[in-house]
Amino acid sequence: MMRTIISALIGLAILGAVLGIAVLMLLFLGQDWEDALFWIFAAVMIGAGFLVVTMRDIIRCGLAMIVCFGALAGIYVLMGAPLIGAAQVIVYIGAISVLILFAIMLTQTKDAPSRLVFQTQVGPAAVASVVIAVIIALAVAATDWNASAERVIAGANLVASVLFTDFVLPFEIVSVLLLAAVVGGVFLAKREPGGPS
Numbered sequence: 001m002m003r004t005i006i007s008a009l010i011g012l013a014i015l016g017a018v019l020g021i022a023v024l025m026l027l028f029l030g031q032d033w034e035d036a037l038f039w040i041f042a043a044v045m046i047g048a049g050f051l052v053v054t055m056r057d058i059i060r061c062g063l064a065m066i067v068c069f070g071a072l073a074g075i076y077v078l079m080g081a082p083l084i085g086a087a088q089v090i091v092y093i094g095a096i097s098v099l100i101l102f103a104i105m106l107t108q109t110k111d112a113p114s115r116l117v118f119q120t121q122v123g124p125a126a127v128a129s130v131v132i133a134v135i136i137a138l139a140v141a142a143t144d145w146n147a148s149a150e151r152v153i154a155g156a157n158l159v160a161s162v163l164f165t166d167f168v169l170p171f172e173i174v175s176v177l178l179l180a181a182v183v184g185g186v187f188l189a190k191r192e193p194g195g196p197s
Contacts, residue, residue: 018043038078045071062101069093083156 022036048068055061069092076085163171 014043014047034078038075041071041074041078044068045075059101062097065100066093066097069097083159 018040022040025031025036025039026033045068048064048071051064052061052068055064069088073085073088073093076082076088
């Protein structure tokens with residue numbers, strides 16, 4: 001009981017800090033709403049991603065993953081790519097996350113063991129995280145951010161015309177591969193037990 005209260009207080013403190021920084025950005029730093037919303041979405045996404053890899057209850061990990069995907073969809077919309085944001089909601093939240101949650105609920109117990117498999121690989125994961133953070137920091141430092149001062153909004157019409165004129169062959173190859181995966185999944189699911197493998 002005490003652990004739950006402490007977790008809730010820590011979550012409320014983090015939420016208050018994020019909203020406080022957003023209010024400071026709006027009132028005192030002269031930023032607009034889009035910058036404040038970007039900060040909020042980024043903080044929610046990082047917090048939810050941290051919860052995914054640290055919580056022991058695997059159902060709650062899946063729900064935190066859905067929150068992380070939703071915040072990423074909000075960032076896509078703010079960056080001027082509403083079509084990618086909608087695809088993020090439809091594909092990742094509506095299909096993949098729900099599929100993962102159903103697979104977890106139907107195949108495993110709710111509580112994970114005291115020492116999960118990925119918890120035994122903390123050292124290599126920490127080293128890989130530091131290396132990736134350094135690479136991202138170097139890429140951000142080497143980027144000329146003044147080159148694109150205006151936000152480019154790619155609507156559905158523009159994306160569709162480019163997709164079906166310049167990239168029609170890769171689009172069809174991906175659709176055939178997805179169809180083959182669906183047919184293979186149905187074949188494996190319908191196979192009789194004890195039949196030919």
